[in-house]
Amino acid sequence: MNKFRTRLTVIFIIMIGLSVTAAGILAAKLQENTYIQAQRENMERELHLIVSTFDWVASGTDEELIRLYNERISQLKQSADARITVIRADGRVLGDSDHDPLTMDNHLDREEVQEAIRSGSGHSIRYSDTLGHNMLYVVIASDASDQPFGYIRMARDLSVVESSLRKLWLFLGGGLAVLFLLAGVISYRLAHNMTRPLEKIIRVAQQISHRDARSRVTVTRNDEIGMLGRAINTMADSLQRQVHRIQENESRLKSVLDNMPSGVMMADLSGKIVLLNRAVEDILGFAAEELRGTVYTEAKLPFELKQMIRECLETHDPIHDEMIVYFPEERILEANISPMARNDEEWSGILIVLHNMTAVRRLERMRSEFVANVSHELKTPVAAVKGFAETLLAGAMDDKETAKSFLQIIYDESERLNRLIGDILELSKIESRRIPLQFSPIEMEHFVEQTVHVVSAEADKRGIRLESSVPPNLFLEADEDRLRQIMINLLSNGINYTPEGGRVRIDVEPVEQEEGPESYERVRITISDTGIGIPKKDLPRIFERFYRVDKARSRSSGGTGLGLSIVKHLVELHKGTISVESDAGLGSRFTIELPVIHDS
Incomplete structure (x- = not known):
């Protein structure tokens, strides 16, 4: 500037x-x-006066005329203060106030003389070699006739x-x-x-070009520069609104992409990965910096995915397929690859959307297994009832002892069938959250005493000792019926899988916080036994439906394989957690932690 x-x-x-x-x-x-x-006009007037004063027409020889005219002009020079020259009509100089006419050239070709010949008067300015400076020459005819005798010239410096x-x-x-x-x-x-x-x-325009759309011009003038400043401010206002809108849209898009559970990638026509979200990192196990800006053939992508990307780039056809990846862990991925176009003819790249289908496929497998297990579990008691009923109809009714034994089996199997159907319906209600929980304060010491009393008869029959340890004045907000169902299921499992002379114990304690021993937010309930325990390999699956560690013993004890699954869902409905620790042959320990107070 x-x-x-x-x-x-x-x-x-x-x-x-x-x-x-x-x-x-x-x-x-x-x-x-x-x-x-x-000056020229003055000189002309003076010349006319000179011409009118003297009779310039004379006769005689040249020498006589020269003497005559020199005498006259020598008198005029003093009064006129100028050089005066008398020139005959043929150009011969007959008199000059400053020089000898005999030594002077013919003046017929002088510019001022030629002009006087044409119009009666003439003038010119030229350098005088004689005087050494510029002179103004003015000439008039000596009389008014068409054929003048000559010309009178005046020159001044x-x-x-x-x-x-x-x-x-x-x-x-x-x-x-x-x-x-x-x-x-x-x-x-x-x-x-x-x-x-x-x-x-x-300066403001440069700041705006560097993305500082808040800069403004201070306008104090009303001229064109002021109009330019106002135009810049108007442009900056519009640009700021556009930038703000673009930033909002970009922020929304980034938020949507980053919070999508599905992985999203975008590649240009050369196959370079130009965009990806956080879910891609979780699904593929690689950081975004390792993938962004690299060509898909050089990126750390599964081989099957690279093949699908190459096919889509070559054919411009959408591709939908599933694949199994083994890094960072075994997963089932659904890949949807679609070409992108700026218009109907120009392609801009491809969009890759990855869905983690592992949980969905596992759920489908669990449902399939559940249907198979339900069919199997229902078929076993139905087959027993049908078989013994057919035997009775075939003639066993005549033997009262046999008939009574068969009828007892039919009754036991029908009871088992009834319990199985009841547990399936109960689990279905719990999983679909169709059971509303009625939360109320529960005094845990009295509650545990009542619950132990419910299962004490069964424990006494098996010769198992029940123990409990509950601090006084400990309250918990929960659904009393569902909490009792949780504890009875766990106590019954402990009793069923503990040999005679063993022990089942309940411990209830507050989970103390850093604020002090009197302040707690959760209550921990631990139910432990000295039973046969659970093998390590079975611990991750014991809360699955119909999963049994010891299938033969479970069936003989009348279990349906749904009790622990029901317990887990009821604990989660109470916003709590359940875990299990066990050593084969040494017993098991189930730990439940529940919040003291539930948000309304």
Whole structure:
């Protein structure tokens, strides 16, 4: 901008200088022409006066005429203060106030003489070799006839005019120097006043170009620069709104992409990965920095996925398929690859969407296994009932002891069938959350005493000792019936899988917090036994439906294989957690942690 200001100042100075110089030259020329014109007119008047005063027509020899005319013009020279020359019509000089006519050339070809021949008077300005400076020559005919005797010429020195012109030029030069100085100062101020708001506008424009859309021009003028400033501000306002809208849309898009459970990748026509979200990192097990900006053939992608990307890039057809990946763990992925187009003809790349189908497929397998298990579990008691009923119908009714034994088996199997159907319906209700929980404060010491009393008869029959440890005045907010169902299921399992003479124990305690021993937010319930325990390999699956560690013993004890699954779902409905620890042959320990207070 400083260079622009300097150039603008120089342009102003040059324009002013040229204008003033042109005006000075014009004034000097005008003054010169005016002076010469006035001098010429005066000289013509003087010549006419001279012609009218004397009779210039004379006869005689050239020598006689020269003497005559020299005498006359020598008298006129003093009064006219000018050089006077008498020229005959043929150009011969007959008299001159300053030179000997005999030594002078013929003057017929002189410019002023030729003009006088044509119009009766003439003038010219030329350098005089005799006098050494410019002279003004004025000539008129000596009489008014068509064939004049000759011409009278008057010449005056122009050195006075030239001296005046030199003084004018000196004055003009000094004036121009002063004017240039003033013009420089004024031009600089004008340029500064013009460029300073432009500097501000340019600075704001540069800030806007560097994504600072908040910059504005301070407008204090109503001229074109002020209009430009207002236009810049209007553009900045519009740009800021557009940038804000784009940032909002970009933020929304980024938020959507980052929070999508599905992995999203985008690749351009060259196969370079240009976009991916966080889910891709979780699904494929690689950081975004390792994938973004790399060509898919060089990226750490599963081989099957690379093949599908290559096919889509070549054919521009959408691809939908599933694949199994083994890193970072074994997973089933569903890949949807679609080509993207800017318009109907120009392709811009491909979009890759990955879904982790592992949990879905596991759920489908669990459902399939559940249906198979339900069918199997229902078929066993039904087959027993049908078989013994057929035996009775075939004639076993006649043997009362046998008939009674068969009827007892039929009754036991129907009871087992009834319990199985009941547990299936109960589990279905719990999983679908169709059981509303009625939360109320429960005093745990009294509650545990009542629960132990419910299973004490069965424990006594098996010779198993029940123990409990509950601190007084410990309250828990829960659904009393569902909490009792949880504990009875766990106690019954402990009793069923503990040999005679063993022990089943309940421990209830608050989970103390850092604030102090009197402040707690959760209650821990631990039910342990000294039974046969659970092998390590079976621990991850014991909460699955119909999963049994010892299938033969479970069936003989009347278990349905759904008790622990029901317990787990009921604990989760109470916003709690359940875990199990066990050593084969040493017993098991189930730990439940429940919140003391539930949010309404």
